[in-house]
Amino acid sequence: MLDPILTLTDVVVSFAALRAVDGVSLSVPRGQRRAIIGPNGAGKTTLFNAIAGAVPPTSGRIVFNGHVVTGLPPHRRSRLGISRTFQITNLFPTLSVQDNMILALRGSSSSRLFSLFGSPDMEANEARRIATALRATRIADRADVIVKEMSYGEQRQLEIAIALVTTPHLLLLDEPAAGLSPSERSMIADVIRSLDRDITVIIIEHDMDLTLGLVDHVTCLFEGRVLVEEPPEGIRRNAKVQEVYLGMPRHA
Ligand SMILES: Nc1ncnc2c1ncn2[C@@H]1O[C@H](COP(=O)(O)OP(=O)(O)OP(=O)(O)O)[C@@H](O)[C@H]1O
Numbered sequence: 001m002l003d004p005i006l007t008l009t010d011v012v013v014s015f016a017a018l019r020a021v022d023g024v025s026l027s028v029p030r031g032q033r034r035a036i037i038g039p040n041g042a043g044k045t046t047l048f049n050a051i052a053g054a055v056p057p058t059s060g061r062i063v064f065n066g067h068v069v070t071g072l073p074p075h076r077r078s079r080l081g082i083s084r085t086f087q088i089t090n091l092f093p094t095l096s097v098q099d100n101m102i103l104a105l106r107g108s109s110s111s112r113l114f115s116l117f118g119s120p121d122m123e124a125n126e127a128r129r130i131a132t133a134l135r136a137t138r139i140a141d142r143a144d145v146i147v148k149e150m151s152y153g154e155q156r157q158l159e160i161a162i163a164l165v166t167t168p169h170l171l172l173l174d175e176p177a178a179g180l181s182p183s184e185r186s187m188i189a190d191v192i193r194s195l196d197r198d199i200t201v202i203i204i205e206h207d208m209d210l211t212l213g214l215v216d217h218v219t220c221l222f223e224g225r226v227l228v229e230e231p232p233e234g235i236r237r238n239a240k241v242q243e244v245y246l247g248m249p250r251h252a
């Protein structure tokens with residue numbers, strides 16, 4: 001495969017006797033939009049945790065942008081350009097949008113001085129990055145709003161903005177549209193669709209209508225393993241996917 005930005009080789013994540021991720025190998029080309037689908041408990045979030053560093057793989061190897069990151073902690077991976085959103089909302093509800101963004105940016109900064117005593121230049125740079133991320137997620141006019149006053153859909157847009165503010169090369173979105181109304185879902189889809197093509201995006205999502213219209217390629221996980229990998233056009237008709245994911249009987 002030409003120029004993969006992310007390569008997993010035989011990655012295993014075990015929790016006691018359970019192999020939540022059970023020997024996953026996959027390669028994602030730079031700039032690709034990839035969906036990870038699969039039934040509840042298939043290991044999708046655990047796979048994200050292994051890529052982002054929240055959970056160390058039990059075995060296997062993860063290479064990101066030419067760096068072996070298998071054993072690196074999350075903040076080192078973030079600095080290399082891996083960013084993520086969470087399946088469960090992870091915002092500070094009583095702070096403003098802008099303050100949530102500043103905390104995300106400073107928390108990710110490699111320099112303590114930068115976080116504590118930002119010079120005017122650095123602050124201007126921060127402000128620019130925040131404005132860009134808010135524009136990309138269509139909430140530029142909400143910067144001063146307290147997060148808990150926003151709709152749930154806008155909060156999910158803010159989570160993507162927070163993930164973008166560190167200018168990542170790889171964005172991992174864990175069910176970004178879960179729990180949203182149809183109009184909120186189509187807003188999230190628009191946001192994802194219009195992301196800079198330089199950013200590689202991997203999206204976990206149960207909503208097939210949303211996901212299959214967004215991605216170039218799909219990986220279906222089942223019981224911690226890659227069951228199927230193919231372009232979105234064939235996924236709905238794939239008998240294995242129908243059987244495990246859509247809960248339909250196989251007519252093979
Ligand atoms: N920290 C943990 N400790 C023990 N077991 C875990 C842990 N995290 C996940 N698991 C288990 O690993 C398996 C895979 O979970 P995971 O959250 O990765 O699934 P998922 O595909 O994201 O599911 P969903 O679609 O419901 O979000 C499940 O059986 C889950 O209970």
Ligand SMILES: [Mg+2]
Nearest residue numbers: 044045046087
């Ligand atoms: Mg999950």
